[in-house]
Amino acid sequence: MISATAIVASGVVLGAGTFAYRAAGPLLRSRYSMRPGMVALMSTAAIVLLAGVIVTSTFADGQEYADPARPLGVLVGGVLAWRRAPFVVVVVSAALTAALVRLVA
Secondary structure (H helix, E strand, C coil): CCCHHHHHHHHHHHHHHHHHHHHHHHHHCCCCCCCHHHHHHHHHHHHHHHHHHHHHHHHEECCEECCCHHHHHHHHHHHHHHCCCCHHHHHHHHHHHHHHHHHHC
């Protein structure tokens, strides 16, 4: 059995480590400069990572494929976001699309 002291101590250590990690960015920013090509590569890598998460979440549900309603809802939401619709309209339209497809199927 783990003691309460060990749990509290590990929480404090993890909290301090998280704070130090997050504070390192602003504190070390002036000491390190990245080349413009590296900045562009990091921006592209972030977009690719986000796209991969979106695709995986859209088409997979744990170990199974997602039902057809989810990709259709994401498609509707993506098109509306691309057309610069208000955020509330995007979310509600995507949810309604998924709900209607599930209702019909």
